Amino acid sequence: MSMLHTPPNRPAGKSIQLMTTCLCDAFYADVAQATVEILEFLGCEIELPDGQTCCGQPAFNSGDWVSSRKVVRHTAKVFAGDKPIVAPSGSCAAMVFHGAPLAFEKEADLPEIQALANRTWELLDFIVFGLGVTEWPGKFDAKITVHRSCHLRGSRSPEAMASLLGSIEGLTVEPIDETEQCCGFGGTFAVSFPNISNSMGTLKIEKLTASKPDIVAAADMGCMMHFGGMMEKQGYPQKRMHVAQILRDSLKNAGKI
Amino acid sequence: MKTQQQIDRTARDLDPEVHDSNFMGAKLKSERRYATLHRDYDDPDKLRETAGLIKQHTLEHLDTYLAQAEASFQRNGATVHFAVDDDAVNAKVLSIMNENNAKSVVKSKSMLTEETHMLKYLEENGKEVVETDLGEFILQIDNDHPSHIVTPIVHKNRRGIAKSFEREGLGDYNDDPETITRRARKHLRQKYIDADVGLTGGNFVSAESGRVVLVTNEGNARFCMAANKIHIAVIGIEKLVPTDRDLGLFLNLIGRSGTGQQLTVYNQFIAGPKSKDQPHGPEQTHIIFVDNRRTEVLASDCREILRCIRCGACLNVCPIYRQSGGHAYRSVYPGPVGAVLSPLLAGNRFPELADLPKASSLCGACNEVCPVNIPIPDLLLRLRDKAKREGAKVAMKGTPNLAMWATLCSQPTMWKTALSMGHTMNYIPTELVPHPSAKSWQGARKLPKFQGGEFRKWFKNRK
Numbered sequence: 199m200s201m202l203h204t205p206p207n208r209p210a211g212k213s214i215q216l217m218t219t220c221l222c223d224a225f226y227a228d229v230a231q232a233t234v235e236i237l238e239f240l241g242c243e244i245e246l247p248d249g250q251t252c253c254g255q256p257a258f259n260s261g262d263w264v265s266s267r268k269v270v271r272h273t274a275k276v277f278a279g280d281k282p283i284v285a286p287s288g289s290c291a292a293m294v295f296h297g298a299p300l301a302f303e304k305e306a307d308l309p310e311i312q313a314l315a316n317r318t319w320e321l322l323d324f325i326v327f328g329l330g331v332t333e334w335p336g337k338f339d340a341k342i343t344v345h346r347s348c349h350l351r352g353s354r355s356p357e358a359m360a361s362l363l364g365s366i367e368g369l370t371v372e373p374i375d376e377t378e379q380c381c382g383f384g385g386t387f388a389v390s391f392p393n394i395s396n397s398m399g400t401l402k403i404e405k406l407t408a409s410k411p412d413i414v415a416a417a418d419m420g421c422m423m424h425f426g427g428m429m430e431k432q433g434y435p436q437k438r439m440h441v442a443q444i445l446r447d448s449l450k451n452a453g454k455i
Numbered sequence: 456m457k458t459q460q461q462i463d464r465t466a467r468d469l470d471p472e473v474h475d476s477n478f479m480g481a482k483l484k485s486e487r488r489y490a491t492l493h494r495d496y497d498d499p500d501k502l503r504e505t506a507g508l509i510k511q512h513t514l515e516h517l518d519t520y521l522a523q524a525e526a527s528f529q530r531n532g533a534t535v536h537f538a539v540d541d542d543a544v545n546a547k548v549l550s551i552m553n554e555n556n557a558k559s560v561v562k563s564k565s566m567l568t569e570e571t572h573m574l575k576y577l578e579e580n581g582k583e584v585v586e587t588d589l590g591e592f593i594l595q596i597d598n599d600h601p602s603h604i605v606t607p608i609v610h611k612n613r614r615g616i617a618k619s620f621e622r623e624g625l626g627d628y629n630d631d632p633e634t635i636t637r638r639a640r641k642h643l644r645q646k647y648i649d650a651d652v653g654l655t656g657g658n659f660v661s662a663e664s665g666r667v668v669l670v671t672n673e674g675n676a677r678f679c680m681a682a683n684k685i686h687i688a689v690i691g692i693e694k695l696v697p698t699d700r701d702l703g704l705f706l707n708l709i710g711r712s713g714t715g716q717q718l719t720v721y722n723q724f725i726a727g728p729k730s731k732d733q734p735h736g737p738e739q740t741h742i743i744f745v746d747n748r749r750t751e752v753l754a755s756d757c758r759e760i761l762r763c764i765r766c767g768a769c770l771n772v773c774p775i776y777r778q779s780g781g782h783a784y785r786s787v788y789p790g791p792v793g794a795v796l797s798p799l800l801a802g803n804r805f806p807e808l809a810d811l812p813k814a815s816s817l818c819g820a821c822n823e824v825c826p827v828n829i830p831i832p833d834l835l836l837r838l839r840d841k842a843k844r845e846g847a848k849v850a851m852k853g854t855p856n857l858a859m860w861a862t863l864c865s866q867p868t869m870w871k872t873a874l875s876m877g878h879t880m881n882y883i884p885t886e887l888v889p890h891p892s893a894k895s896w897q898g899a900r901k902l903p904k905f906q907g908g909e910f911r912k913w914f915k916n917r918k
Binding site: 230378386387 | 459462463464778813814820822823830838840860863896907
């Protein structure tokens, strides 16, 4: 297996478990709220497992796989069952469907973790390829640019995102140069490699704002916290929105919710 | 700063001119690669996946293919040697030279000879060695080392090169690239004619026919064996492919991935010395298959890295490589491939290079461009785990202790308490917190406002 190819034959259905992600839980309540609102608009019945915490990615990426496995095991326990698990973040979803099985490849409970992986979706991937919704009946008058988060790479999420945003009335998505350029977050990478991380973030912001958009969007709060924090420090005027928030607001604008 | 890694400091202190050379050199090649591959093939990913499968298959049956290659080369009249480590390779080359009373070598570009410090070894043993790849030649006169696998002097500019040529007596200062090339050519021409031995690496080896394939853009590898009597090819055992037919795929991929060329300018297929049917070429061909810890890598959980065909695409696209340059990696192989390969090839010196796998935001661009589909980010992660398990201190610098965090994440009650208590953070001027991680983050970014628990409250109370 390579890249972040999503597992085949994941369960779809409208009865789902929502993985809030720790960043939304701690910092971005409205992104989680928007996620709930758009999924309910699509007729989903949402269960929010109360014991959920974090996907285990910080320790996984830092090389502390013992700690990471502890958190993943907890996640597997909390998200028991066979419903689809949906997360409004490419990186957290990829941690569950790709990272966790990697961290467990020599462990006896790999099958349980693989089962968890096999029903986990990134939000936009779920909407388009799980629920079969490709057109978004919303309205949103704005010019935006979109950061393709690295953890969407290799998955179908960028395609799903383009399809949904592209169908919103009034919304223009401006192309950006060097889509493949990472924003420079990488978890503790940003702390241990501050100079390189800052240079990467600065480059990314240049590309994202070159066409003077009204809004800079993405589908991963990790990236957004990083380049958003930089944009704020440097005084960039653009608003930043998670794609879920754009989808939700566009429904409101169209009087659908 | 306490948390800062060595590569980050190197990037910070890099001469701006060198930074720009690295950055632009890498970026332009990435753009050319993308344009060529996508213009010529509808689905380049299929090619990459196929090439990866062929390489992986070869690695998994390496013993069979090595034996087949040995027999094929012998049938062609070449002499085959096996060398277990760097000392053995160097000693073998020296002994072939001594047996034939050879004094001078013209050498073509080879990363493996960088691994074994061949040039220095032969010079210390009284041999004259001349690098003939223009970039490598410039490195040799500057007493420098490559900073890129394919473009070894990506870190230099023509003004510096013109000064080096002036210093070495290769003409007055002149930074016109054509003049520089012409002067080098004139200087090297006599070296080719006078040399006793031509030393090359090998990009691919066909086990079926016993052919070394060499790709260059300068033709220097070819000249290295045009006039002299002995050709020695030093080749890593991972360079094998099963059949001649496979070469079509790899030659199409290596040029496009490395430099954005459809095909490299010179592609040589060398089977053995001259013979009745093959009137031109050296009188002796020696193939030295080199292990140098490759079988250890093959036995590890990072064996996929041995698929690498050294095209440099992952270096060019890597945002860390672009910012820091190849020398920051303190080893023969830089960039993402080097961050995996170098610590593995270091053997028990692994801890010294265990920080290299950390020099990545795990963005995955390297995997996306790799012509043999190596899951480099996964391998970097496995090596981070290895570094932690083996207590490699330098690698763990800057990584907070995550055991406490894991405990917090495994106990929902504690987690929720922390979420609601976290609101006090909004009233603490965190920019003044003297913790190095906080300083490192907040030097350039603002932290978002804490809203812990608000979503859960909303979800519970809304109906």
